[in-house]
Amino acid sequence: MGGRGRDDRGGDRNDRSPAEADRASPVFSPSAELPPLDPDEEEALRRIGQRWRSEAPGRSPHLRKLPLDPALGRYHPPPAPRRLGRLTRVEMFQPDEPGELVTTSSAAVPASRTGRALARARRILLGPPLSSAALLQERMRKLVALPVLSSDLLSSVAYGPEAMVAVLALAGAAALNLTLPIAAGLVVLMIAVGLSYRQTIRAYPHGAGSYLVASYNLGARPGLAAAAGLMLDYILTVAVSVSAGVHAVTSALPGLAPLAVPLGLLVIAVLLAGNLRGVRAAGNLFALPTYAFLVAVALLILVGMVRAATRGFAPVPPPPVPVVEGLSLLLVLRAFSSGATSMTGIEAVSNATPSFRPVEWRNARTTLTWMLSLLVVLFVGLIVLIHLNGLVPRADETILSQLAHRTFPTGPWYALIQAATATILLLAANTAFNGFPRLLFFMARGGHAPRLFLHLGDRLGFSNGIVFLAGTAALILVAFRGETALLIPLYAVGVFLAFTLSQLGMVVHWRRARGAHWRKRLAVNAVGAVLSALVLATSAVTKFAGGAWVVVVAVPLIVLVSLRIHRHYARMDRALRLAPPPATPRFGWEAEERPQEVRHLVVVPVDRFNLAVLRVLAYAASLGPPVLAVHISPEEEEADRFREQWEAWGDHVRLEVLVSPYRAVIPPLAHYLQALHTLRPDLALTVIVPELVLRRRWHRLLHHRTAPRLRRALREVPGIVITSVPLHVPC
DSSP states (O other), X not given: OOOOOBOTTSOBGGGSOHHHHHHHSOXXXXXXXXXXXXXXXHHHHHXXXXXXXXXXXXXXXXXXXXXXXTTSXXXXXXXXXXXXXXXXOOOOEEXXXXXXXXXXXXXXXXXXXXXXXXXXXXXXXXXXXXOGGGTTTTSBOHHHHHHHHHHHHHHGGXXXXXXXXXXXXXXXXXXXGGHHHHHHHHHHHHHHHHHHHHHHHHHOTTOOOHHHHHHHHHOHHHHHHHHHHHHHHHHHHHHHHHHHHHHHHHHHOGGGGGXXXXXHHHHHHHHHHHHHTOHHHHHHHHHHHHHHHHHHHHHHHHHHHHHHHHTXXXXXXXXXXXXOSOXXXXXXXXXXXXXXXXXXXXXXXXXXXXXXXXXXXXXXXXXXXXXXXXXXXXXXXHHHHHHHHTOOOOSSSOHHHHHHHHHOSSSXXXXXXXXXHXXXXXXXXXXXXXXXXXXXXXXXXXXXXXXXXXXXXXXXXXXXXXXXXXXXXXXXXXXXXXOHHHHGGGSXXXXXXXXXXXHHHHHHHHXXXXXXXXXXXXXXXXXXXXXXXXXXXXXXXXXXXXXXXXHHHHHHHHHHHHHHHHHHHHHHHHHHOOOOOOSSOOSSGGGOOSGGGOEEEEEEEESSOSHHHHHHHHHHHHTOSOEEEEEEESSHHHHHHHHHHHHHHTOOSEEEEEEOTXXXXXXXXXXXXXXXXXXXXXXXXXXXXXXEEOSSXXXXXXXXXXXXXXXXXXXXXXXXXXXXXXXXXXX
């Protein structure tokens, strides 16, 4: 689409940090794929246009005169095709401002029967396409954003406390007395990281994810490392949440255990379809299960505390636990890092700041405060109840299930809590479906990810990122056979890498900005950075052999791939960047932007005389440039016969016959065209071939496909254009 150019400070746009690019233009815009020209390129464009006018003064009026009205009769009902012979008109275009036509939703429907059927099915499944003008209406209000962005964070209290207690239980029942002190440390970590992201949202109101913060303050490579950690975290969030939810279902219904992987894939497909419907639709769809889980766990904590109060909050001694290893600092750190899995998903709000309704940053901070408060209350409440009831992990039942059993020994509440827990675990992956595509959007805009992730889909969501996440998570789910225990060691390393780099980035930010209260804010981020780094190091070391090595290896690989992508885009942008025309003509027509410097030769390959060949010859001659016909003959006799036919036709076009005794067609023709280009590299060789358009696809197997084969053969040769003239065959 052309180079992205340079910014006002003279730097190449692909060399700018993602945060700088973010501040320079609106985020989540439908036109993000088409960035504007910078002032230098606009000046170069004016100078090139002046050369067009000065060197071809008589051509401009002629070029403006067209044999039809391109406005399609702007001030009259425009002609519109009819679909399937219906009597009602289907308006494809509507006039807007002078010089503009606006396509309707009907214009996006394919013309083929198969395409129309697929479009109809897509419309039923995902809903009708939304106009770009509806982007603001698709933004989330706080009560919708809370369940959409917090499902991963809040659902982690279902397994985070148990993960911490399970590690402490390895040292025996006496080590369980450390549950409350370690939980207090985790609360400090939660508050520190939460407050840090509140500060980050205010400092970066157009998107405050770890990638942007680390890139702007620490450099491109630390930013990409943070992005890689988040990408792995989002992918694993989907795989772990779905596998844990399916495990909860199969535990209640053991007969479904052999179908764990198909059930997991079905859940991913449901999440995919729900998120492809758009942010607002997905929020309305997944809000109720999140709120149901909040009510269920809050009721569990409230009733549990009342029961504990009746006995004076005296803790129940835990059952005897066999000692597997001695109590050590490393064990305590392992328990701390395992409990820290309750924080996964806390960064989702910062990435999704532009998706909130105005004022975006204020609504995002409020939502994050709600999420953090709910997390601390639920985590502390469950940890205290686990300690007061003397619960330890069991192979056949989760701690949350044991707690629900003790709190509600009779009645339907136990079943309702388990159902709400299973549902929230299945839907916790929805947070990743919101964060992952937005992360790829920011990376793509910085030139570190394919630009297809900039595209907004029919429902104003990042469809390509959503599909990519679903596909990758499905592959991991299948590869690990849907077993949660195999996936857990991969978890948390990536997200705490992102947390650490984000906190360090904010420390650098406050040192640079030095605004009001900057020392206090720097201290908050510094505490969060130290604690996050502690969890990161502990998780990477203690879980390395159990599977964390995959993340440790994958992060630098993702960074390397992202840098290679950036290098490609930077080179492409430099090659396509607008520049003032040189004083002397460039060598080769591909280097020219002015029509008067381009010289043409049209080449038409002909095999035998028929209507297709004659129509191509007529089309080529009507263009004006010289025309050369080329015939490939397998032997001299056929070559002589074709010359006689050519003369009988009238010899209206210069003919060159190539005899190919080895009966090859495409390679000799390609070599001949390369030889012509070598003789006159300043010529634009336009090769025009006939192409049969057949009604049935299987008919294509019955014909030579000359145009695609010739295009592949000459793809690497500069200065040669391959085009085709379609001939529609009714049979």
